[in-house]
Amino acid sequence: MTGKDEYYNRAKQEGYRSRAAYKLKQLDGEAELINGGDTVVDLGAAPGGWLQVATELAGEGGTVVGVDLQRIDPVDGVETIRGDMTDKETRERITDRVGEADVVVSDMAPNMTGEYSLDHARSVYLARTAFETALELLAPGGDFVAKVFEGPDTNDLRADIDEEFEYVRTIHPNASRDSSSELYMVAKGRLTAPVREGDRLEIEIEDVGSEGDGIGKVEGYTLFVADTEPGDTVEIEVTDVKPRFGFAERIE
Template sequence: MAGKDEYYNKAKQQGYRARSAYKLKQLDETAGLLGQGRTVVDLGAAPGGWLQVAAEAVGERGTVVGVDRQRIDPLSDPEPTVEYVRGDMTDDSTRDEIREVVGGSDGRGGPVDVVVSDMAPNMSGDYDLDHARSVHLVRQALAVATDLLDSGGDFCAKVFDGQDLQDLKADIEPEFEYVREVRPDASRDSSSELYLVAKHRLTGPVRAGDVVEVTIEDMGEEGDGIAKVDGFTVFVSGVDQGETLDVRIDDVKPRFAFGQPAE
């Protein structure tokens, strides 16, 4: 109870709508999710505690979009950076509205830097069922994130620990540079919740382990060959300019990849 009282009282004293605001603060401190000028989409944002934290972090140059099927009461302070979308995150119309809010009047949608979700299922009392439902919510949030995130963007979602956690992580990992588990101190001691933080969205046409045929078009300053796969840059070691060969991809970053000649 002491931990619960500490964060509950702290939220009341500091004007946050929910004690969960401190979870996002701690996640940001641990994983570097927020920052000045970033665009953040908060899924399941009601009652708005995470919106408050995100708005403080992104500042006047940033944008925060709160998405929920419930109405979210607007924040009381001046909030030029906060927008609200009421709807089901799984609906195409809701995603289109998010893009319009982020991208402005042209409707094309601007870059989204971070998608976060603190959603949890309605508790049934059956732990295995609640775990499975939380995994399903994360998968839904992931579908939104991979649709909206800019290259290099980040994703963070709450899930209950359990037997399907590793499979869930395995499904997220190919879409990002890496995924880690984070358990904020602000979570209740008795809770099995944790957060999966996926960093640096990969949008290129290759993944680690792929073998692709490339032509070395140029040489880099470090002596690596430079090839293109659908416009995406691949640095290849131990090759000469003009070679055409099969390359095994070893490591993928948001904007380029590294490879070596396939044996």
């Protein structure tokens, strides 16, 4: 049995709208994307296979919103927005509706032309559109997934995503066809900090943490600095940035 037949048949038997549902299941299994109670936004959601999986993972306490230019048949507990993701108006409608999301996923793909370089470039454009939308929507620590066709622009896209998250990895789910060049950028831990690794700045130590490190603030963001005490004003270099706090070393 071919991979296509296997996942197509499983989708029919298990009530999923597309074989693509298993891609999100496998991505979640590897990267732990969606938890109970999460708010999830699915970009390019038609026909709704990913919405079905997202609602299962987010549970009754979760919120799932699907967006697509095509009509999406109703999915229990899911709100849909009909619009073109490349239009600013559609992105504004999503932001107004959702406010803040825990996870943004995108399985968007261009209409295929058969010309690989063009299809690749268009897939990168759609992935960037999803990425820019995710930056507007995601809460600190939130996760992002986007499909892209592998090619010369993939590394630049990954580097740009990596700057905004704790880390990013590429995953090729087993449910993808063997002949497919698609891969998924999976980014974990949205960073909203006003600093990045390597930044050097002066900071005043205001308090001491439970591990004995000094605590300073940059625009409300907490930095832990070893070998400092409250009242110190020190030059530091940022060494590690997490979604809600970071670490720095004193520059002697």
